[in-house]
Every structure is written in structure tokens, then in C-alpha cells.
Amino acid sequence: MDETTLRNRLTDLNLPALRYFDTVGSTNDIALEWVLNGAPDLALVVADQQQSGRGRLGRQWVTRPNSALALSLVIRPTPDEVNRLALFSPLAAVALHQVLTENFGLPVQIKWPNDVLVDRKKVSGILVEVQWEGQTPLGLVLGIGINIAPSAVPPTDQLLFPATSIEAAAGRQVDRLDLLHDFLAALLEWRPQLGSGEFFQTWEDNLAFLKESVRIESGGQQVYNGTVQGIDPDGNLRLLEPTGNEVRIAAGDVRLRPSEGTSTTATEI
Ligand code: BTN
Secondary structure (H helix, E strand, C coil): HHHHHHHHHHHHCCCCCEEEEEEECHHHHHHHHHHHHCCCCCCEEEEEEEEEEEEECCEECCCCCCCCCEEEEEEEEHHHHHCHHHHHHHHEEEEEHHHHHHHHHCCCCCCCCCCEEEECCCEEEEEEEEEECCCCEEEEEEEEEECCCCCHHHCCCHHHCCCHHHHHHHCCCCCCHHHHHHHHHHHHHHHHHHHCCHHHHHHHHHHHCCCCEEEECCCCCEEEEEEEECCCCCCCEEEECCCCCEEEECCCEEEEEEECCCCCCCCCC
């Protein structure tokens, strides 16, 4: 990847600003700092390699050169969007789901709250961070990592959840820039639908572990076991406990994994 080719490939999207790095600490750090320094809505940061990429819950996210997509998109939320910040992560997941399904015909699912799975293995992680000024969100950074080549996937003993790459799943080479372009185009198309009936329906229709038994750890303390029922209008997961009680779990400090006995390997996310 190089900056000129990247800029040329994204021209028709009319993004207002773009920063490209061969190597960077974390694209989310660059974007968060840029928010403080006036980054416009849809300013984009892309890197070929990250040296201190971050995942959810303080985990590490590895981005090796020439093997993955690592990007952070700045969103300056509109007044309507301010009340729906938690939906940006699934928005990115819904957009990526669409592109991977349409372009490669892959069996793609969205693992609540924010991972994208192919063949029930993780191909993409999403980390949304917000720059606040008091109670006001100045800007949101939508950070997305996508495993393109098999070399993007860390060794199995370093994984908390099974992972794969798009090339491994599709059985062919993937053009990173085409995928980046199509993903951003899909995201821009879906954005006006944030929180709409169609958005929730698409999210729920493609939810991983639907009607399956899962275990959810929240805040490292509380554990829920139950069957996934779907998503509520606030984006919370609806879980039916064995007692017949339905609980709604907010995204945030949570980990979801299949219960023992389901077909996916029961390793922790
Ligand atoms: C997760 O699965 O825990 C989320 C992973 C998010 C990784 C992306 S890569 C681009 C952006 N920069 C980061 O440091 N993290 C996100």
C-alpha cells in the first residue's frame, strides 16, 4: 500500500481528509488526537502496520505489514447521532457484513457487540472511542481492523477467539484497497439508517449465536448464561436465562462466548 494509490482509489468517496502511515502506533490514537485538532467529519487514518494497535477491553491488536486493513474514521456526530453513539460499532459491522457477503459470498455473521465472523471465526474487530468535552462528544473514532491475508492472523496460542482471514475463507487473493473502498462506501450508505428499523433488522438477521446458548461476562464479575434472542431498540443483547427471565445486556465491558456444547470452540474472546 502507498499513499498515492490509496488516495486515488478513494477519490470518488470525497472524504475531506486522509492521513496514511506505513507504520504507526495506533490509528485510533492519531484519529483521537486529530479530533482535538479539528479533524472534519469522515477524516480517515489508514496504516499498513501498527506497533501498538489496541483492541477492546485493553487488549492488544496486531497489524502486520502488507496483510491487513487498519483504519480509523472520525465521526462528528449530528444531534440525532449523539443519542446513538453505541450504534456506530454495529453500523461498521453491518457495512462490512454487506461487503463480504456481496463481494465474496462468504458466510458472514456479526458477533454482538462488535466483531465480524466468517465461518464463525473472527475476521474483523471494531473499537469505537469517543473524545469528550465534558458531557459533549466532540468526535467519535471508529477503529476497524480486518484480517486480509492469512499472515494477519496471530498464532492460535495468542488468540482468545478463533480467527481467520478473508483470503483464507474466500480461497483467493483480496485487493485491500478495493475492500477498503467498498467498505467505506457501504458505511456511508448505511450511516443515515443508523437506528432505523432496517438497520436493526439487518443486524439481528445476521447475528451470530442467535437461538444458541452463550455465556456472557460483564465487568469481569457478573456472568449471564442463556439463549440469545436478538437485539433491543437500544442495541442491547436480549438473553433468555434458563429461569425464563429475559435480561438485556448493554455493550461495554462484556465478553460473549458460546457455551460448552455448541459447535464453536469454547475459547474466550
Ligand atoms: C477488538 O476486536 O478488540 C477491536 C480491534 C480494533 C482494531 C482496530 S485496527 C485500527 C484501529 N486502531 C487501533 O489501535 N485499534 C483499531
